[in-house]
Amino acid sequence: MRKIGPYGVETLPQVGAAYSGPAALVNVPAAPPACRGTLTERARLQWRRGDGGDPAAIAENFLAAHGLPLNDLTRPAAAHRDTGVCGAALYLSAAAGAQLAGAPTPAPEPTPALPDLAVVVYEHGTRTQAAPPGPPRTWWLGPWTESWTPRQHAAAVESVRTAIGRGDVYQTSIVGHAAARYTGDPLPALTRLGALPGARYGGVLTGDGWAIGCASPETLVEVTDGQLITRPIKGTRPATAAGRAELLTSAKERAEHIMIVDLERNDLARIARTGSVRVDDLFTVRRWCDLWQAESTVRADAADGLGLADLLRATCPGGSVTGAPKLAALTQISALEPVGRGASMGALGWVAPGRVDLGLTIRTAAADGERLxxxxxxxxxxxxxxxxxxxxxxAKTTPIRATLAGR
Known part of the structure; x- marks a missing residue:
């Protein structure tokens, strides 16, 4: 797995996992460059909503117990050492984020094998060459089955518009799901997602009987030495000259984008020093695969004593995949979407003392034992x-499905 820009996370299967791969050798793109190829898994936490408790607090406490205190993100990052614990991969599902926000229980998940929280702590080991791979297993991916028809999707859009007319919400993000049977090893297919153009958070996270592949371009939240950053993406057009011009001049897309930027400003304001929230690069057009997308950068200075748990509570689930007001949008989402969001629309990234870098899991796929x-x-x-x-x-899912199929 290669790193795309300054972001990314990858973990390979633990011993005994359902998917093949070296258990000791891990190349984590978001780790310090000198550490790549030397990291080994030290400890792992997997949590599901049925387990009870607060996932944000559970994650922070688990990390602290394994040498990664993230109870004060305003402290400067310590000089990195090439021995001992390095950092951790962190995944939080959209459903867990909705729980943190106090939203109603979402629809049943299509991927119950996936945890709602996964934290994998890595320590430095000895640099060793990976064993050469064995013969490739035949890969076959069947046809996709949608969880709703285009007509049902369109009806959900009209339901949101009706709610907007009543004043219940200003904007709601509606997400559809599809599944396809496969045979063979899903890891190479999921790993290919990380090489898609614009995949800032390209990587793979695996566990026993599940795997997540991410090609996300969107920063949910980044923290470095007390500086908070989120980069919401809203507004899409084909990556042509005409599409770019249309995106830049669309009043609808700009209004949709500004709503989410305001929401993200409010989210950061809950955990920032008073008066420090600011917006950079408003409505900047960037490319992901064959699409133009509009992105802004919202920055703030972290409030004194801000820890990982409060950071997750304030920012999850991401505003660009929920809507405004967030809780009202989440309530509508739970009523309209036929299945849960699984591995998508959550958080995936790397955490260490003084540094948090979590991508929003848009453009994401997941595998269980039978389906992608x-x-x-x-x-x-x-x-x-x-x-x-x-x-x-x-248009957003077409490159993902084509890449998974090997095209």
Missing amino acids: HTWAGGGITWDSDACAEVAEAA
């Missing part, structure tokens, strides 16, 4: 056109 799963959607506003929203979701 994908999710895609978009933000719905009063000016949304139902047919256009259905087409946009399809």
Whole structure:
């Protein structure tokens, strides 16, 4: 797995996992460059909502117990050592984020094998060459089965517009799901996602009987030496000259984007020093695969004593995949979406003392023992056109499905 830009996370299967691969050798792109190829798994936590408790607090306490105190993110990162604990991969599902926000229970998950929280702590080992791979297993990916039809998707869009007309919400993000049977090893297919153009958070996370592959371009939250950053993405067009011009001049897309930027400003303000929240690079057009997308950067100075648990509570689930107001949008999402969001629309990244870097798991796929799963959607506003929203979701998932198939 190669690193795309300054972001990324990868963990290989633990011993006894359902998917093959070296258990001791781990190349984590977000780790310090000198550490790559030397990290080994030291400890692992997996939590599901049925286990009870607060996942944010559980994650922070587990990390502290394994030599990674993240109870004060304003402290400067200590000089990195090449011995002992290095850092940890962290994954939090959208459903766990909704629980943190106090939202209603979402629809049943299509991937119950996946945990809602996974934390994998790594320590430095000895640099060793990986064993050469064995003969490749035949890979076959069957047809995709959608969890709702285009007509049902369009009806959900109209339901959101009706709610906006009543004043219940200003914007709600609606997400669809699809699954396909496979035979062979899913890890090479999921790993290919990380090489897609614009995949800031390209990587793979695996466990016993499950795996997540991410090609996300979006920063949910980044913390370095007390500086908070989020980079919401909202607004999509084909990556052509005409598409770029259309995105830049679309009043609908800009209004949708500004709503989410304001929401992210409010989220950061809950955990920031008073008056420190600011917006950089408002509505900057960037490319992901064959799509243009609009991105902004919101920054703030962390409040004194800010820890990982409060950071997760304030930022999860991400505003760009929920809507505004967030709790009202989450309530509508739980009523409209036929299945849960699984590995998508959550958080995945790397954490260490003085540094947190979590991507939003859009453009993400997951594997259980029998099927691959994908999710895609978009933000719905009063000016949304139902047919256009259905087409946009399809455009977002097409590169993911093609890559998984090996095309």
